[in-house]
Amino acid sequence: MTRRLLAACAMLLGTAVLAREAPVPQQVADGVFVLEGAREHFSRANGGDIANTGFIATPAGAVVIDTGASLRYGQAQRAAVRATTGRDAVQVYITHAHPDHFLGSQAYADVPVQALAATAARIARDGDRLAQNLYLLVGPAMDGTAVRVPSALATPAVAPGDASQAPAAVSFGGRRLQLIALHGHSAADLAVFDDATGSLFAGDLVFFERAPTLPDADLPAWLAALDRLAQLPVRALVPGHGPVVRGTQAIAQTRDYLLWVRDTLRDAAARGLDMHEAMRLRAPERLRRLAVLEAEWQRTVMQRYPAVEQGIWPAAR
Numbered sequence: 001m002t003r004r005l006l007a008a009c010a011m012l013l014g015t016a017v018l019a020r021e022a023p024v025p026q027q028v029a030d031g032v033f034v035l036e037g038a039r040e041h042f043s044r045a046n047g048g049d050i051a052n053t054g055f056i057a058t059p060a061g062a063v064v065i066d067t068g069a070s071l072r073y074g075q076a077q078r079a080a081v082r083a084t085t086g087r088d089a090v091q092v093y094i095t096h097a098h099p100d101h102f103l104g105s106q107a108y109a110d111v112p113v114q115a116l117a118a119t120a121a122r123i124a125r126d127g128d129r130l131a132q133n134l135y136l137l138v139g140p141a142m143d144g145t146a147v148r149v150p151s152a153l154a155t156p157a158v159a160p161g162d163a164s165q166a167p168a169a170v171s172f173g174g175r176r177l178q179l180i181a182l183h184g185h186s187a188a189d190l191a192v193f194d195d196a197t198g199s200l201f202a203g204d205l206v207f208f209e210r211a212p213t214l215p216d217a218d219l220p221a222w223l224a225a226l227d228r229l230a231q232l233p234v235r236a237l238v239p240g241h242g243p244v245v246r247g248t249q250a251i252a253q254t255r256d257y258l259l260w261v262r263d264t265l266r267d268a269a270a271r272g273l274d275m276h277e278a279m280r281l282r283a284p285e286r287l288r289r290l291a292v293l294e295a296e297w298q299r300t301v302m303q304r305y306p307a308v309e310q311g312i313w314p315a316a317r
């Protein structure tokens with residue numbers, strides 16, 4: 001492709017980027033706001049804005065949870081924080097090291113950005129590669145985006161996966177948040193629970209009405225993490241993807257999906273199906289309404305089936 005043609009394409013795509021609407025915060029509880037992502041795969045049309053992010057207003061300023069997929073998103077999110085709460089952000093937490101959740105952190109250059117230690121380490125190691133991969137999928141919506149590595153949380157919450165461990169509590173102007181260190185969707189998954197309203201930011205440990213992604217999944221750990229989250233007095237649950245929902249039904253739906261994946265892959269391997277045959281297996285009726293189900297199932301089979309056939313997944317690693 002000639003340079004001129006590339007420039008023309010960039011201009012056209014740039015127009016599409018400019019036309020994208022800024023995220024609109026949805027209030028889900030007193031002082032708790034969510035920016036809901038598109039229930040889709042990454043595309044140029046959605047600019048990578050597929051994950052939910054949110055913020056909690058406190059007397060000390062806003063606490064932001066995840067920063068989206070690009071500098072552009074992070075900037076729009078920060079503007080929404082200011083417009084909605086009348087205060088700027090004082091703290092950012094990143095739930096995990098998937099690029100749709102942390103690449104907007106650059107917009108918070110003067111604000112502390114923290115994550116679990118394993119998340120910070122993964123972003124330091126792989127952040128640039130993850131950003132480049134995403135750029136190939138979503139294009140100029142990510143222009144100017146650079147990785148900002150979070151600092152590791154220096155609290156008792158840093159040991160990911162120990163479900164018996166008490167969460168770390170932090171307070172912003174008297175508003176108390178629990179930071180709960182888990183893993184299973186990825187090597188480290190941080191959940192944030194607002195005591196005042198019973199609002200749970202579950203990160204990608206919980207999906208709702210959208211098929212979960214499993215590229216880094218440790219299924220036994222993920223199921224244990226769901227058990228832990230189900231013990232919380234949840235009133236509003238903010239999943240990593242999908243609509244905010246009252247109570248814990250999204251936890252049950254995520255568990256249902258993961259158990260179906262586990263059992264179906266094991267059964268397919270036991271029956272000697274090849275990968276393409278496994279890809280054609282269908283989910284039960286109750287799961288078929290999940291957005292992007294077919295594509296996620298095919299991706300999961302591609303990513304996981306060889307290990308299932310070898311008997312090394314989904315056993316704990």
Ligand SMILES: [Zn+2]
Nearest residue numbers: 096098185204
């Ligand atoms: Zn994720």
